[in-house]
Amino acid sequence: MKPISKQWLIIAVTLHLDEANLSHKLTCQALPNWILKINVNNWTSRTSIWRIWLIEK
Numbered sequence: 001m002k003p004i005s006k007q008w009l010i011i012a013v014t015l016h017l018d019e020a021n022l023s024h025k026l027t028c029q030a031l032p033n034w035i036l037k038i039n040v041n042n043w044t045s046r047t048s049i050w051r052i053w054l055i056e057k
Helices: 040-046
Strands: 023-029 051-056
Antiparallel strands (some): 023 051
């Protein structure tokens, strides 16, 4: 995977960050956590929920 710049990297696959010795912090999420807890008919498993993570070495 190739970085777009020195500061940004778009990741489109699931990574095992702990195994790669990378720290991660959730910086932005499309839906707040309190809405995600209201999971009537398991709607969260069928929904795309966008998240932006800060990943550092």
